[in-house]
Amino acid sequence: MKRKALNWSLGVATPVLLVAAWWVASAxxxxxxxxxxSAIMVRFRQLWLFDHFGSDILLSLRNLLLGYAVATVAGVVxxxxxxxxxxxxWALDPVIHFLRGIPPVALVPIFISLIGFGIEMRVASIALAALFPTLIATVDGIRxxxxxxxxxxxxxxxxxxxxLAQVYLPAAGPQIASGMQVxxxxxxxxxxxxEMLGSSEGIGAMTLLAQQSFMIPDMWAGILLLGxxxxxxxxxxxxxxNRILAWHAGSRRLANS
Incomplete structure (x- = not known):
């Protein structure tokens, strides 16, 4: 218990110290x-807590969740x-290993050419790029x-x-969850x-626009928000x-005791 509290304290203290060092070094x-x-935080509050919360943050999160949901369901199935x-x-293994070797960001120009600059392009590019870690983890977990x-x-x-429901899915669950996290x-x-390559909306587009317009505090505020x-x-x-797979952690503790 003491070790867990110490690890938690270190996890909180390190970011706080880094932010404090940044504040002092840039003052x-x-x-x-x-x-x-301090100037970055002023712009952060003005931009992302008020002006662009509904128009850009929610838009980006919606695209992220939609693309990720499609990738998760398709990857597991x-x-x-x-x-x-x-x-x-035998039919899918070569295709999977070929496509997963393509850098995810390289897929965006392809979807822009095929679909255009709309929301469908962003969701489709997110879904295809995020598909393979879950898919491969599911295959390895089942095997x-x-x-x-x-x-x-x-x-x-x-x-x-x-x-499928009572044997394969619980046994492969921890590995599938790791793939989903990736x-x-x-x-x-x-x-x-x-958003940076094919949109004028969203957090990425606003951050890139700020950099191109030399609104540097706005750019830093966008980067901070993304982090x-x-x-x-x-x-x-x-x-x-951890909550869903609590049984798995318990079984590992029993096995190691």
Whole structure:
């Protein structure tokens, strides 16, 4: 318990100290490209808590959640099919490994050419880029299910649906969750890239516009907001994962004791 409290304290203290150091180091700055943190925070409050909250923050979060949801559902479904159906495995494995080798940001210009600059382009590019970590983690998780569990499900004559829901999904759950977490990070990166390359709305577009217009405090405020959202999204995912997979952590503690 003491170790957990110490780790939590360090996790809180380190960002606070870094922000304090940034505040002190930039307090008297006259460098145009390194403004005082106090000036950045003023613009952060004006831009992102009032002016552009509904028009840009909510828009970006909607695209992120839609693309990520599509990627998660498709990744899990295709992963199950690829892992459990031999014909699908032979047919899809080369395509999956080819497409996942393409840098996610490189997909954005392709979707701009095919779909245009609308919301559909941003959601589609996020979904395709975020698909592969979840898909590959699902395939690996299903393939690594203990053969004893498979034999027991056969002995009890579970139906295919019962095997998927009661055997394969719980056994592969921790690995699938890890893939989903990576997919969330990829989706966040592509969300920003799609807005910077093909949009005049959203956090990424506003941050790029500020840089191009030499509104440097606004640019820093946008970067700060992206960091806060990325950190918050990962934190929420960790909390949900720990709650949903609490049984897995308990079984590991029992195995190690």
């Amino acid at each position: 008297n700055s006259v460098n145009t490209f390194f403004p005082p943190l 295709i992963g199950f099919v690829t892992a459990l159906v031999p014909v699908a495995r 690594s299910v203990d053969t004893t569990l498979k034999d027991v499900s056969s002995v009890y004559r579970l139906s295919r649906g019962e095997r 997919s969330l990070q990829v989706a966040f990166i592509v969300m920003i890239a799609s 806060v959202i990325g950190f918050g999204a990962n934190l929420v995912f960790e909390l949900l994962k």
